[in-house]
Amino acid sequence: MTASNRIVLSSDHSAIQLRQTIAAHIVAQGWEVADIGPTTPESTPYPKHGEAAARLVATGDCRFGIILCGTGQGIMMAANKVKGIRCGVCADTFSARMIRQHNDANMLSIGARVVGEGLALDIVDAFLTAQFERGRHAVRLEMIEELEKHRISVPV
Numbered sequence: 001m002t003a004s005n006r007i008v009l010s011s012d013h014s015a016i017q018l019r020q021t022i023a024a025h026i027v028a029q030g031w032e033v034a035d036i037g038p039t040t041p042e043s044t045p046y047p048k049h050g051e052a053a054a055r056l057v058a059t060g061d062c063r064f065g066i067i068l069c070g071t072g073q074g075i076m077m078a079a080n081k082v083k084g085i086r087c088g089v090c091a092d093t094f095s096a097r098m099i100r101q102h103n104d105a106n107m108l109s110i111g112a113r114v115v116g117e118g119l120a121l122d123i124v125d126a127f128l129t130a131q132f133e134r135g136r137h138a139v140r141l142e143m144i145e146e147l148e149k150h151r152i153s154v155p156v
């Protein structure tokens with residue numbers, strides 16, 4: 001297995017069961033999974049789990065990251081603070097496909113309190129089977145990279 005076939009999974013306490021279900025689902029498809037936890041149900045802050053997964057994607061150790069919290073929102077926000085990460089929250093398969101095709105997303109976030117297991121697995125499949133379309137979309141990603149380079153701070 002190489003990094004191009006490896007997916008990192010992480011979550012906070014609210015999504016352990018769904019994360020483990022997703023892990024089994026994608027292992028059955030031939031992906032190698034780095035499930036970095038947590039495994040016990042104590043409350044644990046989503047930013048650290050979002051960051052840990054995002055680091056493995058940003059370094060190239062993993063091709064994709066799939067992260068979960070209650071809504072998918074907080075952990076997505078944390079992951080997107082890591083340079084090179086493009087993570088979207090999806091609660092439908094259309095968005096999951098489009099964030100690959102148009103945004104070349106390298107991470108997917110799912111809200112375990114938002115979607116049921118069946119839909120979550122379909123969202124994962126839509127994300128993992130779609131391909132980035134490049135062309136005009138690549139130009140827009142370069143614009144995002146520019147924003148990242150010159151991170152904007154506004155005076156308060």
Ligand code: RB5
Pocket residue numbers: 012014046069070071072073074075
């Ligand atoms: C934890 O209770 C919850 O706030 C978290 O899982 C997530 O929904 C945050 O965005």
